[in-house]
Amino acid sequence: MSLTTPDSTESGKTKSRAKRPGTKAGASHIAQEEAAPVHGVASITALNAKLAEYLTPAELKKVKEAYRFSDEMHLGQVRKSGEPYISHPIAVAEICADWKLDAQAIMAAFLHDVMEDQDVKKDELIERFGSPVANLVDGLSKLEKIEFQSLVEAQAENFRKMLLAMASDVRVILIKLADRLHNMRTLDFMVAAKQRRIASETMEVYVPIAHRLGLNNIYRELQDLSFSHLYPLRYRTLGKAIKAARGNRREVVKKILESVKGTLAMAGLQAEVYGREKTLYGVYKKMRNKHLSFSQVLDVYGFRVVVDTVPNCYVALGTLHALYKPMPGKFKDYIAIRKLNGYQSLHTTLIGPYGTPVEFQIRTQDMHRTAESGVAAHWLYKNGESNLSDLQQRTHAWLQSLLDIQQQTGDSAEFLEHVKVDLFPDSVYVFTPKSKIIALPRGATALDFAYTIHTGIGDHTVGVKINNDTAPLRTELHNGDIVEIITDTNSRPSPTWLSFVRTGKARSAIRHHLRTINLGESVELGAELLSQALSALGIDPVLPDHTIEKLLGESSAKSLDELYADIGIGKRMAALVARHIFGLMGISADMLPSQALGGSELDPVTIYGSEGVSVQLSPCCLPIPGDTIIGQLRRDQGLVVHTIECLPAQRLRAKEPDRWIPVQWGSDLNRRFDCRIRLLINNEKGILARVAAEIGESDANITYVGMDEDDENMMTQLRFTIQVTDRVHLAHLIRNLRKVAGVNRVERERG
Structure with a gap:
């Protein structure tokens, strides 16, 4: 998804802009607005009538001053429709007036584009209209001319700024939604490509926010408007x-x-x-x-x-x-x-x-x-404020969670990713042991529940009980579940948790822990991966200082260790960083050796299974020493190792071949590895005890047992997660289990 910036797409203004006019120049547009209807606003007089229903004369005077100033600032600008640009702030103010927002919000609606369009400084707005109005306008304005590495980064940072401003004052997002609604209503004047881009952004970001804040009228209208521009033929039909x-x-x-x-x-x-x-x-x-x-x-x-x-x-x-x-x-x-x-x-x-x-x-x-x-x-409906206190508290709690995510997030694109995770319209409602109701996105797990209660509880979670029964942390919650979290002060987040948590708060907290607490391991792995990628391109891994300086300047990393850590946790790809370094050294990309394209000819990375958070054995196939393996660089999960036969891995590799590198087992692996086996047994007395005893005699540990009964065939399917040293150990165990009376079939479970 790409986020559009207001002056290039949303407002639909022309490229040519007049210089800032003097204080008397806006009178002609005021007269025009009173004479002609403008997209749902009959005139500024009609808007004044709406405002007069609930604002005091003193407040109306201040609003009029903001309108005049906006008209002066936008003099000479026209929208794609050919109308004076001031028609847009009037329409936004009218939508806000329908909600009966206060005078400060109406003033900000009139002024929401003056900072970015005409270089009006925040200090000037403070002097003219006061700090609250200036803060609202600042929250609605894109960042000043800061150099970003990409348009996506700039747009994500602008969006983060708006959401954080919203966290301190919800009026920011209300005005922004009014702004977006009017722009969507007048989107027909934009070229088709921009219509689709803005409609896609609206459907992906602004529609969920409107729903999350309970603004159902805007939510439905934005949905239909976005639908009409994304799929015009389907819409008409x-x-x-x-x-x-x-x-x-x-x-x-x-x-x-x-x-x-x-x-x-x-x-x-x-x-x-x-x-x-x-x-x-x-x-x-x-x-x-x-x-x-x-x-x-x-x-x-x-x-x-x-x-x-x-x-x-x-x-x-x-x-x-x-x-x-x-x-x-x-x-x-x-x-x-x-x-x-x-x-x-x-x-x-x-x-x-x-x-x-x-x-x-x-x-x-x-x-x-x-x-x-x-x-x-x-x-x-201010008279009903007491009835709405719970809604206000829920909204405040969600806005506060944005600040929590912001503190734990490394960059704006990641922040936006976390926020979007939480913008799901469907929810499940579960209970704490003390009967407090907790709302979570549909698909949320028991671990999401722990992080929703408190980050500290989530970080130290070791187990969970759902409806008084012990369950895995990845268990998906359903309406009415009673959830009890079991913690241990010595427990720490695992990178595998990222594969199943659903909420932005849980994801950002886990990533924050992995990024800070385990920095050394990530730096070490990242340095090794980059060294191998550079060697494959014929580049000395010891880079000259001027190349490092250029690389850090263009990658937004503050140090080489930070760059290594990003590679180690999968946020950056070593092959792509090496390719970028190749370019910095004055060699064009089309001269790259073939191995730079897919990484398939790189020397394998040796793993020992004890690297901690930087290397994970994938839970889908649970590789063990002796298996032929391959590694996937996943964002913020480091290197994830799969068996070469793993079907999910094969599908993922076809989609993103650049994220896969060769890996191999090291020697002297002094530890045990999880593995799943499945047995089909006769449903008879004592069979489970005989199987468990044989597993113990074969020097394997049992960490999980599951059972599926088949009443028609009088058979039972047993599933074990066991710990073995390697494939030879597993083969010995399977041979022994096949000799147990009542066991009909034994096989390794790979998915």
């Missing part, structure tokens, strides 16, 4: 199909509405009932995920029931279940356990007239406000 379906289904919707309203009235419930249509993207997503045709998507329409109290939500639910039969497994109670973004409703799917599934959402008026406006409801 699906739009026509839904338009045609409206006529076909109008009678069904009308009949359901009348029945539901009548039934609720008879039950004595005061309720607002109205139908809602799935967004185009919602329909498309369901068709794609479930491989359905449009005619098979029956629940294009849903219904909302808004009642006055929480108890009446459940009364309404029972009333609806008496009217139409509920579909089993399609009821969700988001009132008792609200979603991560504060959303609350009862969800149920019923079999309506003609056998059509119909979804109902039942909620109170306060829940409805939060569902539509999320954290913005804090400004929209």
Whole structure:
């Protein structure tokens, strides 16, 4: 993903810009804005009317000053549509006014582009409008002209700046979302390539943020707008199909509405009932995920029931279940356990007239406000602030986690990667032993849970109990699980944890530990890998000082050890760094020897299995001495060793051949290695004891036992993880196990 910068793509302004005008020059544009509609804003007068509904005269005066200053600064700039650029800040301010954001936020909405467009300094904004407004504008502005190694790095750093500003003041992201929404509404004026790039960025970053903050109206509109530019033909085709379906289904919707309203009235419930249509993207997503045709998507329409109290939500639910039969497994109670973004409703799917599934959402008026406006409801409905305190706390906790990730992260691209991991709309809700509810992204593991409680707990985790049963740390959690973490002060994070943790907080904390605590091992491995890569290119591994200076300047590493460490943990590839050094020495890339392209002719790296965090034996195939092996350089996991026959490794190697290097076992390996075996045995008394005894007599340790029964065949499948010294030891053990009475088959399990 590439992040676009505001002045090049988002705003759609022309390249030619006037110099900063004097203080009297903006009057003509003010008159123009009052005379002509501008993309949803009838005029500055109409915006003033919205603001006057909730701002004081003194606040309105300050907002007007910000508008005039913005108009002066943008004088001479026009958008791709040909309209004066000031039309964009007005539209952004109107969206913020719909949320009833305060005067400072409205002023920042008017001023959000002046720092980067016209070189207005932050000090000037502080002097004119005060520090809070200047800080908001600064958080919304891209970084000043700092030299970055790449456009991606610059864009990621700009995004990090915005998110960290958001962590201290959520209004930053609200204004940014308003800015992005208006730019998406006017994206048709951009060239097709930029439309797709901006739409992709919006779908990947801004849509999840809007959902994470509970801004459902913006979330849905941004989804549909992005969909329309990413897949215009699909969007148009699906739009026509839904338009045609409206006529076909109008009678069904009308009949359901009348029945539901009548039934609720008879039950004595005061309720607002109205139908809602799935967004185009919602329909498309369901068709794609479930491989359905449009005619098979029956629940294009849903219904909302808004009642006055929480108890009446459940009364309404029972009333609806008496009217139409509920579909089993399609009821969700988001009132008792609200979603991560504060959303609350009862969800149920019923079999309506003609056998059509119909979804109902039942909620109170306060829940409805939060569902539509999320954290913005804090400004929209200040009288209900006490009801929203939990939502505000959840939002604050997530924003605070951004600061935690920032402190543990090495660079902006990595920070963005961690944040994106946490922007998942689906969540699971689990409990601590003291019944506290913890929300996690779907797919999160028990180890993610530990890091969510506290980084210190995650770092020292040695075991976990799920619903009072011992389970592996990689166990995926499900709704309602009760999770208890077992810690040991002597325990430390393992690089293998990175292969299964899901949350950004856990990933960044583990990487931070590996990067700092085990720096020496990573430096040593990185130096060896780079030395071998340079030797393969015919370059003396002892580099001259001027080459090292150039290399550090162009790689953004502060020292040679930092560069070695990056190679050792897989963040940089030795072959590519060597190739870059080749270029620094004045030799073109097309003169590289063939082995520089794939690394297949490099001398093998010797491993002993005791290198610690820098070298990992892959859990998918668990290589042991005697196996033919190959190494994969994985980002922040160092060198991961697979057997040459490993199918996952073969697939990964086909995708990224440059990340694979030859490795070989060293001699005098004075340790044991994990290995998995599978036995098919007769389901008879005492068989497990005989097998375990034979494993012990063969001088192997058992670290795990699993069992799958097959009642029809009276057979049982046993799975063991055992520790052996090498392939010879394993072969001896397997021969002995095959002699045990009741054992039908023994084989090594490789996947």
